Amino acid sequence: xxxxxxxxxxxxxxIAGTIFRYNMFTAGDRVGVAVSGGADSVCLLQALHELxxxxxxxxxxxxxxxxxxxxxxxxxxxxxxxxAAKLDLPFHLRPVDVGExxxxxxxxxxxxxxxxxxEAMGAFGITKIATGHTRSDQAETVLFRxxxxxxxxxxxxxxxVTSEGLVRPLLDVPRSQVEAWLGERGxxxxxxxxxxxxxxxxNRIRHELLPKLRAEWNPSIDAMLAQLSQLAREDEAYxxxxxxxxxxxxxxxxxxxxxxxxxAYPVAVVRRLLRRAIExxxxxxxxxxxxHIDGALGLVNEQEGHGRLQVPGADVFRxxxxxxxxxxxYDNLTERNFRIPLQIPVTLVTPGLGVSIxxxxxxxxxxxxxxxxxxxxxxxxxxxxxRNWRPGDQYQRIVGRDAEKVKFLFQEARVPLWxxxxxxxxxxxxxxxxxxxxxxxxxxxxxxxxxxxxxxxPVAPF
Numbered sequence: 088x089x090x091x092x093x094x095x096x097x098x099x100x101x102i103a104g105t106i107f108r109y110n111m112f113t114a115g116d117r118v119g120v121a122v123s124g125g126a127d128s129v130c131l132l133q134a135l136h137e138l139x140x141x142x143x144x145x146x147x148x149x150x151x152x153x154x155x156x157x158x159x160x161x162x163x164x165x166x167x168x169x170x171a172a173k174l175d176l177p178f179h180l181r182p183v184d185v186g187e188x189x190x191x192x193x194x195x196x197x198x199x200x201x202x203x204x205x206e207a208m209g210a211f212g213i214t215k216i217a218t219g220h221t222r223s224d225q226a227e228t229v230l231f232r233x234x235x236x237x238x239x240x241x242x243x244x245x246x247x248v249t250s251e252g253l254v255r256p257l258l259d260v261p262r263s264q265v266e267a268w269l270g271e272r273g274x275x276x277x278x279x280x281x282x283x284x285x286x287x288x289x290n291r292i293r294h295e296l297l298p299k300l301r302a303e304w305n306p307s308i309d310a311m312l313a314q315l316s317q318l319a320r321e322d323e324a325y326x327x328x329x330x331x332x333x334x335x336x337x338x339x340x341x342x343x344x345x346x347x348x349x350x351a352y353p354v355a356v357v358r359r360l361l362r363r364a365i366e367x368x369x370x371x372x373x374x375x376x377x378x379h380i381d382g383a384l385g386l387v388n389e390q391e392g393h394g395r396l397q398v399p400g401a402d403v404f405r406x407x408x409x410x411x412x413x414x415x416x417y418d419n420l421t422e423r424n425f426r427i428p429l430q431i432p433v434t435l436v437t438p439g440l441g442v443s444i445x446x447x448x449x450x451x452x453x454x455x456x457x458x459x460x461x462x463x464x465x466x467x468x469x470x471x472x473x474r475n476w477r478p479g480d481q482y483q484r485i486v487g488r489d490a491e492k493v494k495f496l497f498q499e500a501r502v503p504l505w506x507x508x509x510x511x512x513x514x515x516x517x518x519x520x521x522x523x524x525x526x527x528x529x530x531x532x533x534x535x536x537x538x539x540x541x542x543x544x545p546v547a548p549f
Contacts, residue, residue: 109247116215118215119208119216120135120146122171123150151182153185162277334348344409358380365380386403393405401415406503423475449461464540515531
C-alpha cells in the first residue's frame with residue numbers, strides 16, 4: 088500500500104516538475120485536456136485534475152471522434168464523456184469523418200485535431216491545450232524523423248510548449264510508467280486497435296524496431312532519443328535568437344536574400360536562413376527535407392547566372408545577386424503588363440514592384456537642378472503614361488550617345504529577372520522619357536533654360 092502511494096506521488100511530482108520547467112501554465116489558466124480514451128490521455132486528465140489546485144487551473148475535456156472504427160469510436164467518445172462527468176468537468180465532443188478527407192489519413196487526423204483545438208480556444212475561452220504525449224512518443228517521433236533524414240529542427244521532436252498554446256505535461260514520463268500508475272489506481276482506459284496496425288510506420292517503430300533496439304543495442308534507447316531531442320531543441324532555441332534575420336528582406340509574399348551577404352556566413356547559418364525564409368513564405372516547414380535545403384544552398388553558391396528550384400509549397404529562384412523565395416505559382420498571380428495615365432501632380436505605388444513615385448511641377452525659383460530625375464515640362468506635350476518595361480524598349484540616356492535597349496541596362500545593373508517584368512517606365516505618346524534607376528531621356532532632361540520642371544521622386548520598396 089505504501090509503495091502504491093509512493094509511486095502515485097512520484098508520477099505527479101514528475102509531471103509537476105515538467106510543468107514548472109517549461110512554464111506550461113499560469114495561474115487561472117483554462118485548460119482544454121485532449122482525451123482520446125487511451126492510457127496516456129486518461130493519465131493526463133487524472134494527473135491534471137489532482138495538480139490543478141497548484142495553478143488554479145480550470146479543466147475542460149476535449150474529444151475528437153475520428154469515426155474511423157465504427158461503433159468502437161463511438162464507445163471511445165462515450166467512455167471519455169463518462170470520465171469527464173465523474174470528475175465533474177465540462178465535456179466537448181467533435182465528430183469528424185476523417186476517412187472521407189482526401190490525402191494521407193494520419194495527416195488528415197492531425198489537421199482535424201489542430202482545427203478542433205483552435206476552435207475550442209476561440210469558442211470556450213481555453214488558454215492552453217494539454218495533450219498526452221509521453222517520453223515514449225518522443226522516442227518514436229525522433230527515431231521516425233531520423234530514419235527519414237530530418238535535420239536538427241526535426242530531431243527536436245515533440246515540443247513541450249508550442250506557440251499555438253499546446254503543452255505536453257507527460258513528456259518526461261515513459262508509457263510503461265503511465266500504464267503502471269493507472270493499473271495501481273484501478274483506472275481503466277480504452278485500447279485503440281489501430282495502434283497495432285502495422286500498415287502505419289509509427290506502429291512498426293513502436294512494436295518492432297524499438298523493442299529490437301532495446302533488446303540488442305541499448306535498453307535505454309528511449310531515454311537516449313529523448314535526450315537527443317532535448318539537445319536539438321536547445322540548439323534550435325539558440326538559433327532562433329541568434330539568426331541574422333536582417334538578411335531576409337520581406338517583399339509582398341516573398342523573401343529575398345542577397346547571396347554575397349549570405350555567403351559571408353558559415354554554411355550552418357546559411358542553411359538555417361534558407362529554412363527560415365521558406366518558413367516565412369509557407370508558414371511551416373512540413374515536407375521540407377535535407378535535399379530541398381541543399382538544392383537552395385547550391386543556388387546560393389553559384390557564382391553567376393540564373394537558376395530555379397521547386398520545393399514543396401515554394402519556388403526558389405536565383406537571379407544575378409539575389410535569391411528569391413516565393414509561393415509556388417507566385418509569378419502567375421499578378422498581371423504582367425500595366426499602363427496608368429498620369430495627371431500631374433500624382434503620387435502612386437507601381438504594381439508588382441511596389442516603387443513609390445511622386446511627380447510634381449516645380450516653381451520658377453527651383454526650376455533648374457542637376458537632379459537626374461528632372462524633366463523639361465515644356466517638352467512634354469501629350470499624354471504621359473506610367474507603364475512596365477516591355478521587350479524591345481530602348482532610349483538614349485543622358486550618359487549615352489546612342490539609344491540603348493533597356494534589356495542591356497538591366498544586365499549592366501544586375502537587375503534580377505523577377506524585377507524586370509514590372510520595371511516602371513514613363514512614356515510620352517509611347518516614347519520613353521524616364522526609366523527607374525536609369526534616369527530621363529537626354530531629349531527630355533531639364534536644363535538651365537527650362538521654365539517648367541517636372542520632378543520625379545521614386546522611392547524603392549526597400
